Amino acid sequence: MTRDLVYGRRPVREALRGPREVLELWASERAVRSEPWLREVERPRVQTKLERDLSEVAGTRDHQGVVAWCEPYKYADAYELAAAERPLLACLDQVSDPRNLGAVCRSAEGAGATGVVVPAHGSARVTPAVCRASAGAVEHLAVAVVTNLARFLGEVKRGDLWVVGAAGDADSSMWDADLSGGLAFVFGAEGRGLRPLVRRTCDELVAIPLYGLIESLNVSVAASLLLYEARRQRRG
Numbered sequence: 001m002t003r004d005l006v007y008g009r010r011p012v013r014e015a016l017r018g019p020r021e022v023l024e025l026w027a028s029e030r031a032v033r034s035e036p037w038l039r040e041v042e043r044p045r046v047q048t049k050l051e052r053d054l055s056e057v058a059g060t061r062d063h064q065g066v067v068a069w070c071e072p073y074k075y076a077d078a079y080e081l082a083a084a085e086r087p088l089l090a091c092l093d094q095v096s097d098p099r100n101l102g103a104v105c106r107s108a109e110g111a112g113a114t115g116v117v118v119p120a121h122g123s124a125r126v127t128p129a130v131c132r133a134s135a136g137a138v139e140h141l142a143v144a145v146v147t148n149l150a151r152f153l154g155e156v157k158r159g160d161l162w163v164v165g166a167a168g169d170a171d172s173s174m175w176d177a178d179l180s181g182g183l184a185f186v187f188g189a190e191g192r193g194l195r196p197l198v199r200r201t202c203d204e205l206v207a208i209p210l211y212g213l214i215e216s217l218n219v220s221v222a223a224s225l226l227l228y229e230a231r232r233q234r235r236g
Helices: 009-017 029-034 051-058 078-082 098-110 128-133 149-156 196-201 219-235
Strands: 004-007 022-027 046-048 066-070 088-093 115-119 143-146 161-166 182-188 204-207
Touching: 004 009, 004 051, 004 128, 009 022, 009 066, 009 128, 022 029, 022 051, 029 046, 051 066, 078 115, 078 143, 078 149, 088 098, 088 149, 088 219, 098 115, 098 128, 098 219, 115 149, 143 149, 149 182, 149 196, 161 196, 161 219, 182 219
Parallel strands: 022 046, 088 115, 088 182, 115 143, 161 182, 161 204
Antiparallel strands: 004 066, 022 066
């Protein structure tokens, strides 16, 4: 049976709370002593292992003494996500760094987003590193993969679902944009930004005002700001 590896205290704990089954769980003695929830796990039984054994199977020392194997991650259907009532999507245009994808997923889940959409090529997928970077948020968030991001955006946008691209050179500021309706935000990879075809598919481009000397923000920070501004406007 194919299994996915998850490591880190928060990611494993969220996996236990999420929909996919945790098949096997290893923990160090120190982790078992310091994490009460590990002593409360009924299934699977926690197996106590040496730190070096955990590092070997995780391929990193960044496991915090907890490693688990789960059912394979189940990706969502992007078109079903877009068909939701007043959806709030974060679409990533070839963001390849797993830490960035994980951080975006963490912000998206916290903001109550409908889901995250990534293209099939040139983009990070849900991996152990992404689970770790998301602090387990991927266990509670819909992530979908599409063959062609520009085509997907062109097919799903409608009167009550606008495609809004984040671009530093946009004329419109996020403070002036109406972000209260159905939205598919699009964020480009660091250094490259939105690809031309994806950019042309957007109904609107918005910029995040910068008051310091830097020219841009990390993609996960930009996603967090815009998702939460959209959430604020919806509450308003």
